[in-house]
Amino acid sequence: MKFPGDGAITRREAIIGSAALGGGALAQLDAARAEQPIHADHARAETPPTHGDHGGMTTVGAVDDxxxxxxxxxxxxxxxxxxxxxxxxxxxxxxxxxxxxxxxxxxxxxxxxxxxxxxxxxxxxxxxxxxxxxxxxxxxxxxxxxxxxxxxxxxxxxxxxxxxxxxxxxxxxxxxxxxxxxxxxxxxxxxxxxxxxxxxxxxxxxxxxxxxxxxxxxxxxxARSRLLGTPENAGWQELVMVMNAFDTNFDDENEVYAVNTVAHAYAKRPIPIERSRPVRIYLVNITEFDPINSFHLHANFFDYYDHGTTLTPTLRTVDTIMQCQAQRGILEFSFRDHEPGLYMFHAHQSEFAELGWMGNFEVRA
Structure with missing residues (x-):
């Protein structure tokens, strides 16, 4: 297998190949270059994130917030x-x-x-x-x-x-x-x-x-339940999630996908959720170069308000929603009847999930 930069494969192929190798050859390349941060302002990026740890599901290491x-x-x-x-x-x-x-x-x-x-x-x-x-x-x-x-x-x-x-x-x-x-x-x-x-x-x-x-x-x-600062709104756990992606080598194809920018941020640091309080997500898709993005919730279903411009759901009891660029909406759901634990959410384009768009809710009693 050839490495990125030799003209044989794209960064996207290299990242996927890294997962298949369990971090083997590419992880060794990463280690050799670990002292240098990777910069995405070159025609070809030098080293991809790897998926060798965490069961091959996430990038390795931590971002400096x-x-x-x-x-x-x-x-x-x-x-x-x-x-x-x-x-x-x-x-x-x-x-x-x-x-x-x-x-x-x-x-x-x-x-x-x-x-x-x-x-x-x-x-x-x-x-x-x-x-x-x-x-x-x-x-x-x-x-x-x-x-x-x-x-x-x-x-x-x-x-x-x-x-x-x-x-x-x-x-x-x-x-x-x-x-x-x-x-x-x-x-x-x-x-x-x-x-x-x-x-x-x-x-x-x-x-x-x-x-x-x-x-x-x-x-x-x-309306009061959505109005910030009201007692009705205080009962909700509200989250804003912007689905985005990054073309790191400027070839009009994304290599990294995320919610709120950092790949696998919520897989490594799950979002804490109180089981007794309902959840409301303000979901926005602004991904460039891919016609659609999506959100899939594991082990649960939600009501969806397309564009959030109605107070009654436009879709009821769904677990996956698709959005084109600039489409957005509000998701409402509850873990009230669930046992505590980690509940995954991610794009239901598997490639997007593997390249950064995946996370977990940590439901607490």
Whole structure:
């Protein structure tokens, strides 16, 4: 078998081959180069992550969260609700500051990726507002290329964050301002050209608009359960998961898959879940170069709210959901009747799971 860099195989083939070898030959190559971090800004990457340990199911080693400046486990519940004030009409105004910057991040143990980021992290901050809020985002571009913030929602053409409307040049800034509609699980991303490059380099994040119970009294209880800060919402365990992937050798084919960027982060550090409290996942797919991604829950089923724009499920009692790029939704389920233990979740494209998109819930009594 030939190694990466000799023109014989791609990184994707090498990673899969590593699993089949049980980490043998490729693990030896890894050990020989262990002192050097792997950089993904070359035409061909030198060393793939290996799957030799952990039953051949995960990458080997640990990512340095401190160096990255973000922790995938903390990202699950790290909502940015902005600075809150009131305007002259008494309406809630939420203000945010988001900065674009170039930053090298570690996406798998020892594998560095030259990312373009919002606030130094991938995905960018998970912005959360309430339906009807006035939203104001000061966007500063400290990166090396023009960038934007395109929000999936309702707004004017001037605020669309596309070439000609809302572009921040390097060293410049732009202020986006709009009212938050409709409620649901949404996203934002850079919409400058070439679009696929700006997205796959890391410029995206979750944008959640909570429903206003006062606007729908017939479904007020369901709306309050989604509204951050209410007693009804406090009973839920809410998690934000952004499904993403990385083309490490820039051949328009992904080599690493993940939720919230770091391969197998939640396989190595399972997500703690209280058995008595229901779970709500805000799931967003922003994977480039693959037409669909998916989420599969082991040993359980969930209700699904496509785009999160309804308070009644669009699908009931399913255990797998597919999403194309930019599609998103809300999953609700419970482990109340399950015994404590580890419950797996992953993409149900086996290759995606093997290359990083797999994790576990640790259900506790």
């Amino acid at each position: 401190a160096r990255n400046g973000f922790d995938p486990l903390a990202m699950l519940t790290d909502w940015d609700t902005g600075t809150v004030s009131r305007d002259s009409a008494g309406r809630t105004v939420r203000e945010f500051e988001v900065t674009a910057e170039d930053k090298e991040i570690e996406i798998a143990p020892g594998l560095m990726f030259p990312a373009w980021t919002y606030n130094g992290r991938v995905p960018g901050p998970a912005l959360r507002v309430t339906e009807g809020d006035r939203v104001r985002i000061r966007f500063l571009n400290r990166g090396s290329h023009p960038h934007t913030m395109h929000f999936h929602g309702i707004h004017s053409a001037r605020m669309d964050g596309v070439p000609g409307a809302g572009v921040a040049e390097p060293g410049g800034e732009f202020v986006y301002e709009f009212d938050a509609f409709p409620f649901g699980c949404h996203l934002y991303h850079c919409h400058f050209v070439p679009l696929r490059r700006h997205i796959h380099k890391g410029m995206y994040g979750a944008f959640v608009i909570d429903p206003d119970p006062a606007r729908r009294p017939d479904q007020a209880e369901a």
